[in-house]
Amino acid sequence: MPPSDAPSSPAAAAEVDGHPRRWAILAVLVFSLLAVVLDNTILNVALKTIADPVEGLGTTQSELEWAINSYTLVFAGLLFTFGLLGDRHGRKRMLLIGLVVFGLSSLASAYAQDPMQLIVARAIMGIGGAAIMPATLAIISNVFPPRERGKAIGIWAGGVGLAMAIGPITGGVLLEYFWWGSVFLVNVPVVVIGVLLIAFLVPESKESASLKLDPVGVLLSIIGLVALVYGIIRGGELASFTHLEVWLPTLVGVVVLVLFVLHERRSDHPAFDVRYFRVPAFATAVSTTALVFFAMMGVMFFLAFYWQMARGFSALEAGALVLPFAVAQVVLGPLSARMVERFGGKIVATVSLFVVSLTLAAHALIQLDTPVWMVLVLSFVQGAAMANIMPPATTTIMQSIPREKAGVGSAMSNTVRQIGGALGVAVLGSVLSAVYRDQIAPSLTAVPEHLRHAAGESITATHGVAEGLGAQGAALVEAADAAFIQGMHVAALIAGGVALVGTLVVAKWMPGKAAAAPRSGAALDKKPAKV
Structure with a gap:
């Protein structure tokens, strides 16, 4: 049975006036979250260096993939569980534990001596990240009153967007001057400062300890x-x-x-009352989050290869090219609450999602010689639209369930985001690979037979083989770039279509401005339905 809406101290004060230090608490939480989100994108630009047998660990392609995926697997699998444990045993406690685990495993990753050590350390980082993410959003929901919650979540979402976008350029700068381990070591000071600030500033909040697990x-x-x-x-x-x-x-x-x-x-x-999916606002916000991240993460995945492989930019330059998206998130994310207050979440989310679907599909028009400024404008518009989708969607999720269950609600939001993003990278990456292999096949006839299979796997593999073919390799590189662009166009159109489905879902089922989402289980049956 969902708990009553009567909060206990200190949550009762937050429901009316909010915690007196709530804005300082928000700043600390966003700062602490930087390490977790930053690490998800900063690693991408370091993969090439880590694979180098001299400058890095000499990892294989499969080991590189698991250096990324071991984190994702553990993170997604434990998000819901840690959200529940935070609600039960204390969100501040869970946040501090998560930060310590994340910091120590970052240190272990930085000084890993072989690929397996890196993969294991990354998996442990996933445990820390899973404890941190739901706790931050749950604490925000408990220290801010309803009238300020939307704005606070908008700032939180802007911080997440900023960290995602500045990860590549941060990694590029670090690799320019330091060794590959610096992309993990940079997390340690953030964690140390975060732990100290949280210990002194953030209040503890949790559900009644008498409730059964x-x-x-x-x-x-x-x-x-x-x-x-x-x-x-x-x-x-x-x-x-x-x-x-x-x-x-x-x-x-x-x-x-x-x-x-x-x-x-x-x-x-x-552990989670699934009947909350009967609430239209909650179900719509959750499904929209999954669809948006499916489309967006898939496009961000192939854009990294577009800049570095097809266009030949360095890791630092490719990271800098993501900044327009970050600027839009940081500037417009905190303003999204004002937009929702004026026009209603349904109109704001529908229009913004439609713009996202157009910008994603517009990537199908990008060519090898497309002026960089055009792609940057497209990135800025996409970031601006995203800034007006995720904050209201996240706010809707958090306001559709009791505040006592804030950790589980936050975990649900982050879980569907993580699964949607992983599915987007997997599906759109597979589509791109299939198109690429089909398009590059005719050009591989001139490649020695024992190299043909490897050369046709990806644009990275083709470029690698072409380097050893002399003058003949130049033609192969040109064919590889053309094949990649063709695959990118198909993947972009699919991403735009998925975002358009999200637009229709929001337009059809998200409640309008006058409809308020329930803040407790009062609107649900007293007893869960038996099946």
Whole structure:
């Protein structure tokens, strides 16, 4: 049964006037979150250096992929569980534990001596990140009154967008002057400062400790999410979703998550009351978040290759080219609450999603000789539209459930975001790879037979083979760039279509300006429905 809407101290004060230090608390939380979000994008520009046998660890392509995916797998699988534990045992406590784990594992990653050490350290970082993310948003919901919550979440979302966008340029700067481990070591001072500030500024908040836990529900959520995300990741690695290693874990994940839903509906003390999906605002915001991140993360994935491989920019230059997106997020994210107050969340989200779908599809017009400034303008417009989607969507999710369940609500928002993003990279990456292989195949006839398979795997592999072919390699590079652009166009059109589906979902089902989302389970049945 969802808890009553009567909050306990200090949450009661936050419901009326808010915590007296709430804006300082928000600043500390956003600062602490920088390390987690920054690390998700900063690593991308360091992959080439880490793979170098002299300057890096000499990792293989598969080891590089798992250096990224080990974090994603653990992070997505444990987000929901740590959100629940934070609600139960204290969000501040969970945040501090997560930061310490994240900082220590960042240190271990920086000084890893071989690929396996890096993969394991990254997996432990995922544990820390999963404890941090839901706690930050849950604390914000508890220290801010309803009238300021939207603005606060807008600032939080702007900070997330900023960290995502400045990750590549930060990594480029660090690699320009330091060794590859610096991209992980940079997290340590952020964590140390964050721990000290949180210890002194942030109040503790949690649900009643007398409430029962739901260990079966927690276990099912972990198994289901890990299996599902693993299947998605393998699909991206193999560029195929028909392989046994892809569809089997994906199917297991889906089946276990269905069992999770059935179990939660029967339980009188569910880890998460799935009946909140009956609330149109909640269900719409969750599905929109997944669709948007599917489309956006897939496009950001292939844009990194467009700048560095097809256009030949350095890691630092490619990172700098993401700044327009970051500027739009930082400037317009905090203003999104004002837009929602004036026009309503439905209109703002529908218009913004439509603009995102147009900008994503517009990437199908980008060529090798497209002026850089045009792509930057496109990036800025996309960032501006995103800045008016995620804050109201996140606010809707958090306001659709009781404040006592803020950690679980935050975890739900971050989980669908992570799964949507992973699925976008896997699916759109697979589409790009399939088109690329088909387009590059005719040009591989001039390549020595023993190199043809490797040369046709990706634009990175083709460029690598071409370097050893002398004058003949120049023609192969030109064909590879053309094939990549063709694949990028197809992936961009699919991404735009997915975002358009999100637009239709919001336009149809998100409540209008006058409709208020319930702040408690009062609108739901007193007892969960038996099935």
